[in-house]
Amino acid sequence: MTDERQPSLTVAILCGGQSRRMGQDKGLMPFLGRPLVQRVVERVRPLSGEIVLVTNRPDDYRFLGLSMLPDALPGRGPLGGAFTAVMACRSTALALVACDMPFVNAAVLARAYQVLAAEGCDAVVPLTANGTEALHAVYRAATCAPVMKAALDAGALKMDGWLRQVRTRFITPDEIARFDPEGLAFVNVNTPEDFRAAEQRARR
Template sequence: MNCLSVAIQAGGGSKRMGVNKALMSFLGEPLITRISRLLSPVSDDLFIITQETEAYQHLGLRTISDEVPNMGAIGGLLTAMAQARCDYVAVVACDMPFVSPGILKHCLEILVDNNADVAIPLTMEGYEPLHAVYRKATCLPAIREAMAAGKKRLISWFSDVKVMGITEDRLSILDPDQLAFINTNTIDDFLQAVEIAKQHPEMLPPNFD
Protein backbone atom coordinates (compact mmCIF):
# COMPACT_ATOMS: atom_id res chain seq x y z
CA MET A 1 0.00 0.00 0.00
CA ASN A 2 1.25 3.50 -0.82
CA CYS A 3 2.14 5.72 2.12
CA LEU A 4 0.08 8.93 2.19
CA SER A 5 0.88 12.05 4.21
CA VAL A 6 -2.03 14.43 4.83
CA ALA A 7 -1.31 18.10 5.55
CA ILE A 8 -4.07 20.33 6.89
CA GLN A 9 -3.42 23.94 6.02
CA ALA A 10 -4.44 26.20 8.90
CA GLY A 11 -2.30 29.19 8.09
CA GLY A 12 -4.90 31.67 6.89
CA GLY A 13 -5.74 34.80 8.83
CA SER A 14 -9.51 34.06 8.99
CA LYS A 15 -10.05 37.75 8.25
CA ARG A 16 -13.60 37.36 6.96
CA MET A 17 -14.55 35.15 9.91
CA GLY A 18 -13.06 37.43 12.55
CA VAL A 19 -11.84 34.51 14.68
CA ASN A 20 -9.72 31.41 14.06
CA LYS A 21 -12.21 29.33 12.05
CA ALA A 22 -10.22 26.11 12.46
CA LEU A 23 -10.93 26.20 16.21
CA MET A 24 -14.62 27.15 15.97
CA SER A 25 -17.00 24.53 17.38
CA PHE A 26 -18.67 22.51 14.63
CA LEU A 27 -21.38 20.32 16.15
CA GLY A 28 -19.53 20.15 19.44
CA GLU A 29 -15.95 19.72 18.25
CA PRO A 30 -13.41 22.16 16.80
CA LEU A 31 -13.61 22.22 13.02
CA ILE A 32 -9.99 21.09 12.67
CA THR A 33 -10.69 18.17 15.02
CA ARG A 34 -13.52 17.12 12.73
CA ILE A 35 -11.29 17.33 9.67
CA SER A 36 -8.44 15.41 11.27
CA ARG A 37 -10.91 12.74 12.47
CA LEU A 38 -12.31 12.31 8.98
CA LEU A 39 -8.88 12.07 7.37
CA SER A 40 -6.97 9.97 9.88
CA PRO A 41 -8.21 6.64 8.41
CA VAL A 42 -6.56 7.40 5.04
CA SER A 43 -3.39 8.98 6.39
CA ASP A 44 -0.10 7.43 7.46
CA ASP A 45 1.23 10.85 8.50
CA LEU A 46 -1.26 13.55 9.48
CA PHE A 47 0.06 17.01 10.34
CA ILE A 48 -0.96 20.67 10.51
CA ILE A 49 0.70 23.66 8.86
CA THR A 50 0.15 26.84 10.85
CA GLN A 51 1.85 29.94 12.18
CA GLU A 52 0.03 29.38 15.49
CA THR A 53 1.56 26.07 16.49
CA GLU A 54 0.67 26.41 20.18
CA ALA A 55 -3.04 26.65 19.38
CA TYR A 56 -3.12 23.10 17.98
CA GLN A 57 -0.90 21.22 20.44
CA HIS A 58 -3.94 19.65 22.10
CA LEU A 59 -4.64 17.61 18.97
CA GLY A 60 -1.51 15.54 19.44
CA LEU A 61 -0.47 16.04 15.81
CA ARG A 62 2.71 17.48 14.34
CA THR A 63 2.30 21.22 13.92
CA ILE A 64 4.70 22.94 11.54
CA SER A 65 5.30 26.59 10.67
CA ASP A 66 5.73 27.67 7.05
CA GLU A 67 9.20 27.08 5.69
CA VAL A 68 8.96 30.41 3.87
CA PRO A 69 6.74 32.82 5.87
CA ASN A 70 4.21 35.23 4.38
CA MET A 71 3.85 33.45 1.04
CA GLY A 72 0.21 32.50 1.49
CA ALA A 73 -1.23 29.20 0.33
CA ILE A 74 1.65 28.29 -1.99
CA GLY A 75 4.00 28.66 0.98
CA GLY A 76 1.86 26.17 2.86
CA LEU A 77 1.95 23.82 -0.11
CA LEU A 78 5.75 24.01 -0.16
CA THR A 79 5.91 23.25 3.56
CA ALA A 80 3.57 20.28 3.12
CA MET A 81 5.84 18.77 0.47
CA ALA A 82 9.01 19.48 2.43
CA GLN A 83 7.75 18.07 5.74
CA ALA A 84 5.78 15.06 4.51
CA ARG A 85 7.14 11.69 5.60
CA CYS A 86 5.52 9.81 2.72
CA ASP A 87 6.18 9.89 -1.03
CA TYR A 88 2.59 11.00 -1.69
CA VAL A 89 1.02 14.03 -0.04
CA ALA A 90 -2.62 15.10 0.27
CA VAL A 91 -3.15 18.77 1.11
CA VAL A 92 -6.50 20.02 2.43
CA ALA A 93 -7.83 23.29 3.82
CA CYS A 94 -8.86 23.65 7.46
CA ASP A 95 -12.22 25.20 6.56
CA MET A 96 -13.79 22.31 4.59
CA PRO A 97 -16.09 20.42 7.00
CA PHE A 98 -17.08 17.82 4.42
CA VAL A 99 -13.59 16.93 3.21
CA SER A 100 -13.76 13.57 1.43
CA PRO A 101 -11.42 10.71 2.31
CA GLY A 102 -12.91 8.83 -0.64
CA ILE A 103 -11.87 11.53 -3.11
CA LEU A 104 -8.36 11.60 -1.67
CA LYS A 105 -8.07 7.80 -1.90
CA HIS A 106 -9.22 7.96 -5.52
CA CYS A 107 -6.75 10.75 -6.28
CA LEU A 108 -3.92 8.63 -4.86
CA GLU A 109 -4.95 5.65 -6.98
CA ILE A 110 -5.14 7.77 -10.14
CA LEU A 111 -1.78 9.38 -9.41
CA VAL A 112 -0.02 6.05 -8.86
CA ASP A 113 -1.72 4.15 -11.70
CA ASN A 114 -0.90 6.87 -14.22
CA ASN A 115 2.56 7.74 -12.90
CA ALA A 116 1.31 11.31 -12.52
CA ASP A 117 2.58 14.08 -10.26
CA VAL A 118 -0.73 15.67 -9.25
CA ALA A 119 -4.21 14.15 -9.04
CA ILE A 120 -6.74 16.88 -8.42
CA PRO A 121 -10.52 17.41 -8.56
CA LEU A 122 -11.55 19.50 -11.55
CA THR A 123 -14.99 21.13 -11.33
CA MET A 124 -16.74 23.87 -13.27
CA GLU A 125 -15.10 26.27 -10.81
CA GLY A 126 -11.65 24.99 -11.75
CA TYR A 127 -9.03 22.96 -9.89
CA GLU A 128 -9.33 22.23 -6.16
CA PRO A 129 -5.65 22.33 -5.09
CA LEU A 130 -6.51 22.09 -1.39
CA HIS A 131 -8.30 18.79 -1.87
CA ALA A 132 -5.69 17.01 -3.98
CA VAL A 133 -2.80 14.53 -3.87
CA TYR A 134 0.78 15.28 -4.96
CA ARG A 135 3.96 13.31 -5.65
CA LYS A 136 6.57 14.79 -3.33
CA ALA A 137 9.66 14.03 -5.43
CA THR A 138 8.49 16.01 -8.46
CA CYS A 139 6.18 18.61 -6.93
CA LEU A 140 8.56 19.94 -4.29
CA PRO A 141 11.22 21.18 -6.77
CA ALA A 142 8.54 22.54 -9.12
CA ILE A 143 6.97 24.56 -6.29
CA ARG A 144 10.36 25.86 -5.19
CA GLU A 145 11.08 27.05 -8.73
CA ALA A 146 7.72 28.76 -9.02
CA MET A 147 8.20 30.58 -5.72
CA ALA A 148 11.75 31.61 -6.67
CA ALA A 149 10.25 33.15 -9.82
CA GLY A 150 7.77 35.14 -7.71
CA LYS A 151 4.73 33.06 -8.60
CA LYS A 152 2.11 32.86 -5.85
CA ARG A 153 -0.83 31.08 -7.47
CA LEU A 154 -1.32 27.58 -6.09
CA ILE A 155 -1.35 26.06 -9.58
CA SER A 156 1.25 28.32 -11.21
CA TRP A 157 3.69 25.40 -11.51
CA PHE A 158 1.29 22.81 -12.98
CA SER A 159 2.73 23.22 -16.48
CA ASP A 160 5.99 21.70 -15.21
CA VAL A 161 4.47 18.43 -13.97
CA LYS A 162 1.99 15.76 -15.07
CA VAL A 163 -1.48 16.65 -13.79
CA MET A 164 -4.49 14.32 -13.80
CA GLY A 165 -7.85 16.04 -13.29
CA ILE A 166 -10.64 14.12 -11.56
CA THR A 167 -13.67 15.20 -13.56
CA GLU A 168 -17.16 15.92 -12.31
CA ASP A 169 -18.67 12.68 -13.60
CA ARG A 170 -16.35 10.73 -11.32
CA LEU A 171 -16.67 13.23 -8.47
CA SER A 172 -20.46 12.84 -8.58
CA ILE A 173 -20.02 9.16 -7.67
CA LEU A 174 -17.53 9.84 -4.87
CA ASP A 175 -19.40 12.89 -3.55
CA PRO A 176 -23.03 12.55 -4.69
CA ASP A 177 -24.29 15.44 -2.53
CA GLN A 178 -21.53 17.77 -3.83
CA LEU A 179 -20.44 18.79 -0.36
CA ALA A 180 -16.70 18.06 -0.36
CA PHE A 181 -15.58 21.47 -1.62
CA ILE A 182 -17.79 23.63 0.60
CA ASN A 183 -15.63 26.00 2.64
CA THR A 184 -16.50 28.23 5.56
CA ASN A 185 -15.00 31.66 5.01
CA THR A 186 -17.74 33.60 6.82
CA ILE A 187 -20.05 33.10 9.79
CA ASP A 188 -22.96 32.56 7.39
CA ASP A 189 -20.97 29.90 5.53
CA PHE A 190 -20.18 28.19 8.81
CA LEU A 191 -23.76 28.18 10.09
CA GLN A 192 -25.04 26.91 6.75
CA ALA A 193 -22.51 24.05 6.82
CA VAL A 194 -23.66 23.10 10.32
CA GLU A 195 -27.25 22.88 9.11
CA ILE A 196 -26.19 20.74 6.13
CA ALA A 197 -24.34 18.37 8.45
CA LYS A 198 -27.43 17.99 10.64
CA GLN A 199 -29.36 16.79 7.60
CA HIS A 200 -26.83 13.98 7.03
CA PRO A 201 -26.68 11.68 10.09
CA GLU A 202 -23.59 9.94 8.73
CA MET A 203 -21.73 13.25 8.96
CA LEU A 204 -22.44 13.85 12.64
CA PRO A 205 -19.61 13.38 15.16
CA PRO A 206 -19.59 10.23 17.30
CA ASN A 207 -21.81 10.60 20.37
CA PHE A 208 -23.40 13.76 18.97
CA ASP A 209 -26.53 14.61 20.94
Protein backbone atom coordinates in the same frame (compact mmCIF):
# COMPACT_ATOMS: atom_id res chain seq x y z
CA MET B 1 -1.85 -1.70 0.50
CA THR B 2 -0.87 -4.75 -1.48
CA ASP B 3 0.16 -3.09 -4.74
CA GLU B 4 3.93 -2.66 -4.64
CA ARG B 5 3.61 0.39 -6.89
CA GLN B 6 1.40 2.12 -4.36
CA PRO B 7 3.26 5.08 -2.85
CA SER B 8 3.14 5.76 0.87
CA LEU B 9 0.92 8.68 1.86
CA THR B 10 1.06 11.58 4.32
CA VAL B 11 -1.90 13.91 4.91
CA ALA B 12 -1.18 17.60 5.54
CA ILE B 13 -3.79 20.06 6.77
CA LEU B 14 -3.12 23.75 6.15
CA CYS B 15 -4.09 25.81 9.20
CA GLY B 16 -2.70 29.16 8.08
CA GLY B 17 -4.37 32.11 6.45
CA GLN B 18 -5.41 35.50 7.74
CA SER B 19 -9.14 34.67 8.11
CA ARG B 20 -9.93 38.35 7.55
CA ARG B 21 -13.52 37.72 6.45
CA MET B 22 -14.18 35.38 9.36
CA GLY B 23 -12.48 37.54 11.95
CA GLN B 24 -10.96 34.60 13.84
CA ASP B 25 -9.06 31.37 13.29
CA LYS B 26 -11.45 29.21 11.26
CA GLY B 27 -9.88 25.92 12.26
CA LEU B 28 -10.55 26.56 15.94
CA MET B 29 -14.15 27.72 15.61
CA PRO B 30 -16.67 25.29 17.13
CA PHE B 31 -18.42 23.30 14.40
CA LEU B 32 -21.26 21.21 15.83
CA GLY B 33 -19.68 21.64 19.23
CA ARG B 34 -16.01 20.90 18.48
CA PRO B 35 -13.18 22.70 16.67
CA LEU B 36 -13.58 22.54 12.90
CA VAL B 37 -10.03 21.28 12.45
CA GLN B 38 -10.83 18.28 14.66
CA ARG B 39 -13.65 17.34 12.30
CA VAL B 40 -11.27 17.63 9.33
CA VAL B 41 -8.68 15.44 11.05
CA GLU B 42 -11.24 12.75 11.78
CA ARG B 43 -12.48 12.77 8.20
CA VAL B 44 -8.98 12.23 6.74
CA ARG B 45 -7.73 9.81 9.40
CA PRO B 46 -8.74 6.67 7.41
CA LEU B 47 -6.26 7.68 4.70
CA SER B 48 -3.04 7.56 6.70
CA GLY B 49 -1.43 7.20 10.10
CA GLU B 50 0.76 10.19 9.22
CA ILE B 51 -1.19 13.45 9.59
CA VAL B 52 0.59 16.78 9.99
CA LEU B 53 -0.58 20.36 10.44
CA VAL B 54 1.02 23.37 8.80
CA THR B 55 0.56 26.19 11.30
CA ASN B 56 2.41 29.10 12.82
CA ARG B 57 0.30 28.81 15.98
CA PRO B 58 1.35 25.40 17.36
CA ASP B 59 0.19 26.08 20.91
CA ASP B 60 -3.38 26.58 19.70
CA TYR B 61 -3.42 23.22 17.90
CA ARG B 62 -1.44 21.13 20.37
CA PHE B 63 -4.64 19.56 21.71
CA LEU B 64 -4.83 17.42 18.56
CA GLY B 65 -1.62 15.59 19.41
CA LEU B 66 -0.32 15.81 15.82
CA SER B 67 3.00 16.80 14.32
CA MET B 68 3.12 20.46 13.34
CA LEU B 69 5.19 22.41 10.83
CA PRO B 70 5.74 26.17 10.80
CA ASP B 71 5.56 27.88 7.41
CA ALA B 72 8.92 27.60 5.68
CA LEU B 73 8.08 30.83 3.82
CA PRO B 74 5.69 32.84 6.01
CA GLY B 75 3.19 35.09 4.31
CA ARG B 76 3.32 33.28 0.98
CA GLY B 77 -0.29 32.15 0.89
CA PRO B 78 -1.61 28.62 0.31
CA LEU B 79 1.27 27.76 -2.01
CA GLY B 80 3.76 28.61 0.73
CA GLY B 81 1.94 26.30 3.12
CA ALA B 82 1.80 23.53 0.54
CA PHE B 83 5.51 23.91 -0.16
CA THR B 84 6.21 23.57 3.56
CA ALA B 85 4.27 20.30 3.59
CA VAL B 86 5.90 18.74 0.52
CA MET B 87 9.39 19.71 1.71
CA ALA B 88 8.83 17.98 5.04
CA CYS B 89 6.94 15.00 3.59
CA ARG B 90 8.56 11.66 4.44
CA SER B 91 6.19 9.72 2.21
CA THR B 92 6.16 9.43 -1.55
CA ALA B 93 2.77 11.13 -1.81
CA LEU B 94 1.07 13.97 0.05
CA ALA B 95 -2.67 14.52 0.38
CA LEU B 96 -3.24 18.20 0.97
CA VAL B 97 -6.39 19.75 2.47
CA ALA B 98 -7.39 22.96 4.22
CA CYS B 99 -8.70 23.26 7.76
CA ASP B 100 -11.77 25.23 6.62
CA MET B 101 -13.31 22.38 4.58
CA PRO B 102 -15.90 20.69 6.83
CA PHE B 103 -16.86 18.07 4.24
CA VAL B 104 -13.38 16.91 3.21
CA ASN B 105 -13.99 13.62 1.42
CA ALA B 106 -11.59 10.76 2.16
CA ALA B 107 -13.03 8.69 -0.68
CA VAL B 108 -12.22 11.39 -3.25
CA LEU B 109 -8.69 11.67 -1.86
CA ALA B 110 -8.29 7.89 -1.85
CA ARG B 111 -9.30 7.82 -5.50
CA ALA B 112 -6.74 10.53 -6.28
CA TYR B 113 -4.10 8.49 -4.45
CA GLN B 114 -4.95 5.39 -6.48
CA VAL B 115 -4.70 7.36 -9.74
CA LEU B 116 -1.32 8.79 -8.71
CA ALA B 117 0.03 5.30 -8.14
CA ALA B 118 -1.57 3.65 -11.16
CA GLU B 119 -0.82 6.33 -13.75
CA GLY B 120 2.56 7.56 -12.52
CA CYS B 121 1.54 11.21 -12.45
CA ASP B 122 2.86 13.94 -10.14
CA ALA B 123 -0.41 15.56 -9.09
CA VAL B 124 -4.03 14.42 -9.07
CA VAL B 125 -6.39 17.35 -8.68
CA PRO B 126 -10.20 17.54 -8.82
CA LEU B 127 -11.57 19.80 -11.54
CA THR B 128 -15.06 21.27 -11.12
CA ALA B 129 -17.16 23.95 -12.74
CA ASN B 130 -15.54 26.38 -10.29
CA GLY B 131 -12.01 25.43 -11.35
CA THR B 132 -9.29 23.30 -9.79
CA GLU B 133 -9.50 22.13 -6.18
CA ALA B 134 -5.79 22.06 -5.44
CA LEU B 135 -6.38 22.04 -1.67
CA HIS B 136 -8.23 18.74 -1.87
CA ALA B 137 -5.66 16.86 -3.93
CA VAL B 138 -2.70 14.46 -3.88
CA TYR B 139 0.86 15.27 -4.92
CA ARG B 140 4.11 13.37 -5.50
CA ALA B 141 6.34 15.23 -3.07
CA ALA B 142 9.77 14.85 -4.68
CA THR B 143 8.72 16.10 -8.11
CA CYS B 144 6.30 18.81 -6.99
CA ALA B 145 8.53 20.48 -4.38
CA PRO B 146 11.04 22.10 -6.80
CA VAL B 147 8.27 23.26 -9.14
CA MET B 148 6.37 24.80 -6.23
CA LYS B 149 9.56 26.55 -5.09
CA ALA B 150 10.16 27.97 -8.58
CA ALA B 151 6.58 29.28 -8.65
CA LEU B 152 7.07 30.91 -5.23
CA ASP B 153 10.35 32.46 -6.36
CA ALA B 154 8.43 33.93 -9.30
CA GLY B 155 5.95 35.55 -6.90
CA ALA B 156 3.09 33.06 -7.09
CA LEU B 157 0.84 32.62 -4.07
CA LYS B 158 -2.01 30.54 -5.47
CA MET B 159 -2.03 26.78 -5.66
CA ASP B 160 -2.92 26.06 -9.25
CA GLY B 161 -0.66 28.16 -11.47
CA TRP B 162 2.19 25.63 -11.56
CA LEU B 163 0.16 22.47 -12.16
CA ARG B 164 0.68 22.46 -15.92
CA GLN B 165 4.42 22.19 -15.33
CA VAL B 166 4.17 18.69 -13.84
CA ARG B 167 2.31 15.57 -14.90
CA THR B 168 -1.10 16.52 -13.55
CA ARG B 169 -4.16 14.34 -13.87
CA PHE B 170 -7.42 16.23 -13.34
CA ILE B 171 -10.29 14.25 -11.84
CA THR B 172 -13.47 15.06 -13.75
CA PRO B 173 -16.81 16.05 -12.21
CA ASP B 174 -18.27 12.69 -13.26
CA GLU B 175 -15.50 10.84 -11.43
CA ILE B 176 -15.92 13.03 -8.36
CA ALA B 177 -19.68 12.45 -8.27
CA ARG B 178 -19.13 8.72 -7.77
CA PHE B 179 -17.58 9.46 -4.38
CA ASP B 180 -19.23 12.78 -3.52
CA PRO B 181 -22.79 12.62 -4.88
CA GLU B 182 -23.98 15.59 -2.79
CA GLY B 183 -21.17 17.81 -4.10
CA LEU B 184 -19.99 18.90 -0.66
CA ALA B 185 -16.33 17.86 -0.65
CA PHE B 186 -14.95 21.24 -1.72
CA VAL B 187 -17.15 23.51 0.39
CA ASN B 188 -15.04 25.88 2.45
CA VAL B 189 -16.10 28.44 5.02
CA ASN B 190 -14.77 31.96 4.61
CA THR B 191 -17.45 34.02 6.34
CA PRO B 192 -19.74 33.59 9.37
CA GLU B 193 -22.61 33.04 6.91
CA ASP B 194 -20.67 30.25 5.18
CA PHE B 195 -19.97 28.68 8.54
CA ARG B 196 -23.61 28.69 9.67
CA ALA B 197 -24.76 27.28 6.32
CA ALA B 198 -22.20 24.46 6.51
CA GLU B 199 -23.31 23.59 10.05
CA GLN B 200 -26.91 23.39 8.89
CA ARG B 201 -25.90 21.07 6.04
CA ALA B 202 -23.90 18.89 8.43
CA ARG B 203 -26.86 18.59 10.80
CA ARG B 204 -29.04 17.36 7.94
